[in-house]
Amino acid sequence: MKKTFVLDTNVLLHDPNAMLRFEDNEVVLPITVIEELDRFKKRPEEVGRNARLVSRTLDQLRLQGSLTGGIQLDSGGLLHVALCHRETLRQLPPELEGDQADNAILAVALELKQQSDRPVVLVSKDTNLRIKADTLGLLAEDYETDKIDVSDLYTGVDQVLVNAETIDSLFKQGAVTLEGKFYPNQALTLVDVTNPNHTALALVDSQSGPQSGLIVPLAKLPHxxxxxxxxxxxxxxxxxxxxxxxxxxxxxxxxxxxxxxxxxxxxxxxxxxxxxxxxxxxxxxxxxxxxxxxxxxxxxxxxxxxxxxxxxxxxxxxxxxxxxxxxxxxxxxxxxxxxxxxxxxxxxxxxxxxxxxxxxxxxxxxxxxxxxxxxxxxxxxxxxxxxxxxxxxxxxxxxxxxxxxxxxxxxxxxxxxxxxxxxxxxxxxxxxxxxxxxxxxxxxx
CATH class of the missing domain: 3.40.50.300 (P-loop containing nucleotide triphosphate hydrolases)
Known part of the structure; x- marks a missing residue:
C-alpha cells in the first residue's frame, strides 16, 4: 500500500535528495519547511549547501507544474508542498500552541491523516518531534536511507580455526588457501584447533581477489x-x-x-x-x-x-x-x-x-x-x-x-x-x- 511521507527540514538538510528517495509514494513538504530552508541557505558549511541544493531542485520541479497540486517524480511518486491551515493548528494540544515550525509540520501531517485513507508517516531526525507526533497518534520514523547497522559493522579482523599444518605451510610457502568468506585485506588470526597458543597473524591477499581465499603472513615490523x-x-x-x-x-x-x-x-x-x-x-x-x-x-x-x-x-x-x-x-x-x-x-x-x-x-x-x-x-x-x-x-x-x-x-x-x-x-x-x-x-x- 502506498504511503504519504511528510518530511521535516532536518531530513533535507541531512540529505538534499531525500525527497526523491521514497519510490512511488507521496512526499509532502510543509510550507514551513520551505521557510526554514530560506533561513539556512546563507550558511557557509554543508548545511547551507544542502539547503541551496534543495531549493534549486524544487525550483526545477516547479517548472513541470504546480508544487501545491503535485508533481510526478521519475520514481513514480508524487511530490507536493502543503499549506498549514489555522484551523488544524488550533486542534493541537494547548502545549503545542503557536506558529513554531515543528507545530506547523505536525499540523500538516495531522490534516493529511484526517483527509486520506493512506498511512501518513512523519519523517524527522528530531527525536523530540517524533515523540510529539506519536502522542498525537501519528506514525513517525527516522530517516534511515543512508544509515548503517552498527551492530553488524565490519571490524576488519577475524579469527579462524585451522590445523597445525596450515599454520606451518603459511610460513614455509608464504601463503595458504582457506575456505570461507573473506574480505579484501582482512586481518586474520589463525589459531591451531589443537593448541590455542599456536597462532599466526595474516592478511587476505587482495591482489589475487578475495574469492580465492589466499592468505599471506603478516610482515614483521622492524625491531x-x-x-x-x-x-x-x-x-x-x-x-x-x-x-x-x-x-x-x-x-x-x-x-x-x-x-x-x-x-x-x-x-x-x-x-x-x-x-x-x-x-x-x-x-x-x-x-x-x-x-x-x-x-x-x-x-x-x-x-x-x-x-x-x-x-x-x-x-x-x-x-x-x-x-x-x-x-x-x-x-x-x-x-x-x-x-x-x-x-x-x-x-x-x-x-x-x-x-x-x-x-x-x-x-x-x-x-x-x-x-x-x-x-x-x-x-x-x-x-x-x-x-x-x-x-x-x-x-x-x-x-x-x-x-x-x-x-x-x-x-x-x-x-x-x-x-x-x-x-x-x-x-x-x-x-x-x-x-x-x-x-x-x-x-x-
Missing amino acids: AGISRIQARNREQQFAFALLLNDAIPLVTLVGKAGTGKTLVAIAAGLHKVADEQHYSRLLISRPVVPMGRDIGYLPGDMNEKLTPWMQPLYDNFDLIFNTQEMKGQASHWRRGHEELADMGLLQIEALTYIRGRTIPKQFFIIDEAQNLTPHEVKTILTRAGEGTKIVLTGDTAQIDNPYVDAASNGLTYAIERFRHEPLAGHVTLYQGERSDLAARAATLL
Whole structure:
C-alpha cells in the first residue's frame, strides 16, 4: 500500500535528495519547511549547501507544474508542498500552541491523516518531534536511507580455526588457501584447533581477489619500530601492515579513546614520508567541531587559530620525538614537527577549504573522521590524486557533530561501502594503550 511521507527540514538538510528517495509514494513538504530552508541557505558549511541544493531542485520541479497540486517524480511518486491551515493548528494540544515550525509540520501531517485513507508517516531526525507526533497518534520514523547497522559493522579482523599444518605451510610457502568468506585485506588470526597458543597473524591477499581465499603472513615490523613506535597489540600490528602497504590507498581505523589510532597513523606517515620518501608530504587534518560549548572566535593568523584544534595531533608528534630522545638516538626526528613543516614534509590544516583541491602523492590522515558526514567523506576521498594514500581515524562513540550519529557518520559509511574493495583496508582497535586510567575510563564511563 502506498504511503504519504511528510518530511521535516532536518531530513533535507541531512540529505538534499531525500525527497526523491521514497519510490512511488507521496512526499509532502510543509510550507514551513520551505521557510526554514530560506533561513539556512546563507550558511557557509554543508548545511547551507544542502539547503541551496534543495531549493534549486524544487525550483526545477516547479517548472513541470504546480508544487501545491503535485508533481510526478521519475520514481513514480508524487511530490507536493502543503499549506498549514489555522484551523488544524488550533486542534493541537494547548502545549503545542503557536506558529513554531515543528507545530506547523505536525499540523500538516495531522490534516493529511484526517483527509486520506493512506498511512501518513512523519519523517524527522528530531527525536523530540517524533515523540510529539506519536502522542498525537501519528506514525513517525527516522530517516534511515543512508544509515548503517552498527551492530553488524565490519571490524576488519577475524579469527579462524585451522590445523597445525596450515599454520606451518603459511610460513614455509608464504601463503595458504582457506575456505570461507573473506574480505579484501582482512586481518586474520589463525589459531591451531589443537593448541590455542599456536597462532599466526595474516592478511587476505587482495591482489589475487578475495574469492580465492589466499592468505599471506603478516610482515614483521622492524625491531626499532615504525618511527620508533612499537606495536603493543595485534590490532596495532594489523594497522601498521595496512598503513605501510602502498597498494592499499585507503585505510580506516576505528577504536575507543586511547587505542592508538592517530599515533600509529602518524608514525606510519612519518616513516613513509621522511624515511622511505615514498610520499612527498604528510598531510594531516581534522574537522573543526568543538566538544561541548564553543569559546567563540579565536585571534591570530591561520596557524594560531588552528593550534587549539590541532593540539591533539601535536601531542602525538611530541610523543614520537620524546620517545626518540629517551633512546638517545640522534636523527631528524629530534627536529620536531615545526622543522618538518619548514622542510615541506609536513602540513597540518583544517578541512574547511579542501573542496576543489587535488592532492597527489601525499600521505593524508583525517583524524576524528566520525564527525564528518557521508558527503564530506566523499568530498575528501575524491580529492586524492595519483599516488595518494588516505587514512581515516575515529571513534564512533565520540561524535560531537549534531547532524550525524554512530549509524550515519561518514567514517561508518566509508567502512561499510569499501569493505568489498581491494584498494581499502580496515582495522578496529580494541585495547587501550594510553594508560591504565584512560583504558578503564573508556570502558566504564
